[in-house]
Each structure stands twice: as C-alpha cells, then as structure tokens.
Amino acid sequence: MIPDEKILNICERLLAKSRANRVNWLRSGENRYGVRLPSGGVDIGYFSPQAEPDEVFVSVTSPEGQVVGSWSATQGDDERWSTLLALFRDAERCVTGWDRVLNGIEAALGTDETIGTADAVISPVGNVPF
Numbered sequence: 643m644i645p646d647e648k649i650l651n652i653c654e655r656l657l658a659k660s661r662a663n664r665v666n667w668l669r670s671g672e673n674r675y676g677v678r679l680p681s682g683g684v685d686i687g688y689f690s691p692q693a694e695p696d697e698v699f700v701s702v703t704s705p706e707g708q709v710v711g712s713w714s715a716t717q718g719d720d721e722r723w724s725t726l727l728a729l730f731r732d733a734e735r736c737v738t739g740w741d742r743v744l745n746g747i748e749a750a751l752g753t754d755e756t757i758g759t760a761d762a763v764i765s766p767v768g769n770v771p772f
Contacts, residue, residue, distance in 0.1 A: 644702055644711030650722070653700060653713075653729050656684060660732045667736040675733035681705065686730050698726035 656677070659665050670676035674687035683703045690696045695717035702711040715722030735741050750757045 646713060649700065649702065649711055649713040650725065652684065652702065653686075653725050657725070657729045657732060660729065660736060663736070665733075665736065667733045669737050675730070675737055677733075682710070683707075686726065686733055688727075688730050698723065698730050700726060700729070 656665065660667070665677050667675045667677055670685055671687065673689070674685060676683055676685040682705055684700060685703065686698065686700045688696065688698050697714055697716050699712065699714040701709045701713075704710050713722070713726070715726045717723060
C-alpha cells in the first residue's frame, strides 16, 4: 500500500490544482468524486453517519480501478480532516458548479435593475429539506 505521507502529498497537490480549476473532476457516486488519469485515479468521498463523527475518505486506484492505497479522516483529526475536507469540498464545487451559480446571483443582486424573469416557471427541487 502507499505510505500515508505520499497520499497526503497527493491530496495537497491535487487540492492546489483543483483550486486553480485544473482538475476534471467527475461524480463517481453519492457524495463521491474522482479524477481519472492514464496511470490511475483518485476518488474522494464524504460519509456522515447519524450517531458518529463525519468521515472523508480518499482512494488511489490503478488504471483498472483496483484500490492501491487509501486514507481516511474522521471529523476532529487535525491535518487529515482539514486536508481531505477541503479537497472534497473543492471537488464538489468543480462538479456542481455552485460557485458559478453563486457568482451570477451575487452579480445580479449587486445591480440596481429589477432581477428575475417574469414568466419563469419554478419547478420543485427534489431532496430539499424544507
């Protein structure tokens, strides 16, 4: 298996590239994102059990999809948690595009003009807890 310090280094470098929008993240499951390279891939996921601390996990895979290294952090783990959570959140940002949506809304709110489309149809949003 890959030593922990190597996986941490991979996560830190991947986070820097991701923050610069230089990673093509893909959704690889519920609360899970991945990046594929010719030499393998990296997946990161978030798990939130009801009665336990949240967990972020990362796995490094071969080109065939076999896990060759993994690492996880539980909420409260200092360096591991902050690094993996930041990487997960940035992968989520890249895949969902929430930052672009937010920028557009904030730009519209910053004008003196009337905003919104008068004839728009608002469709119900699934899985919203309100």
